Amino acid sequence: xxxxxxxxxxxxxxxxxxxxxxxxxxxxxxxxxxxxxxxxxxxxxxxxxxxxxxxxxxxxxxxxxxxxxxxxxxxxxxxxxxxxxxxxxxxxxxxxxxxxxxxxxxxxxxxxxxxxxxxxxxxxxxxxxxxxxxxxxxxxxxxxxxxxxxxxxxxxxx
Numbered sequence: 001x002x003x004x005x006x007x008x009x010x011x012x013x014x015x016x017x018x019x020x021x022x023x024x025x026x027x028x029x030x031x032x033x034x035x036x037x038x039x040x041x042x043x044x045x046x047x048x049x050x051x052x053x054x055x056x057x058x059x060x061x062x063x064x065x066x067x068x069x070x071x072x073x074x075x076x077x078x079x080x081x082x083x084x085x086x087x088x089x090x091x092x093x094x095x096x097x098x099x100x101x102x103x104x105x106x107x108x109x110x111x112x113x114x115x116x117x118x119x120x121x122x123x124x125x126x127x128x129x130x131x132x133x134x135x136x137x138x139x140x141x142x143x144x145x146x147x148x149x150x151x152x153x154x155x156x157x158x
Contacts (some may be wrong), residue, residue, distance in 0.1 A: 010037045010044075013079055017046060017068075020075055024067050025050055030060060034094040037082070044082040046072070049089045061086040095154040101130035108157035111137065113150045124157055 014037040025032040033049040050056055050064055065086040072084070095101055095109065104127055111123045123144060128136035134145040135154070 010039075013037045013076065014046075016076060017048070017072065020071050021048055021064070021068055024064060024071065028060065028063060030056065030064065033089045033100075034096045036094070042083065044080070045085055046082045047085045047087060049087055049094055051089055056088050061088075091156065091158045093156045095127075095156065098130055101127065101135055101154075104156060105129045109137070110153075110155050110157045111135065111146060111151055112153040113146060114152045115150055117146060117150065118144060 014035045017037065018032065018035040021035060022032050030050045030052050033051050035049070036045070036047045038045060038047075048064065048068065050060065052060070065084055068086070069084055072079075092110075093104075095104060107127055109125065109127045113121045113123070115121070117123075123137055123139060123146065125137040125139040125144070128138055128143065130136070130148070133149075134147045135151065137144045137146060
């Protein structure tokens with residue numbers, strides 16, 4: 001595998017894009033929810049999830065996409081080919097920050113981890129919140145504490 005497309009490097013690029021996108025979104029009255037950079041069947045996708053209280057529309061997505069395309073070309077021109085997608089978080093909203101995990105406490109979530117916890121990497125349960133650097137999840141009759149650094153993806157399960 002090309003080293004610049006290793007999972008760790010993809011996460012690093014997503015973090016760099018997030019830092020560049022946050023002020024763009026704020027200037028447009030939008031919230032940057034999450035940034036993903038990953039390989040999919042059509043190639044690499046750089047996906048930005050944006051939102052605002054009244055919901056976003058196509059113009060919001062197009063505006064952020066145009067601005068971010070130029071900013072990424074200037075600041076991260078060496079990341080190779082990718083497709084840029086700017087979208088609403090939708091019903092399976094990604095959860096990335098401490099605020100997200102606390103805001104959606106009581107909701108069903110899906111969490112995928114980087115390493116096995118209690119023999120599994122995929123969890124679906126009721127979000128109990130976040131404390132002491134770990135997300136607490138109710139799975140049927142048991143509570144699982146998942147360390148933040150082990151969370152690869154977390155989303156509302158709807």
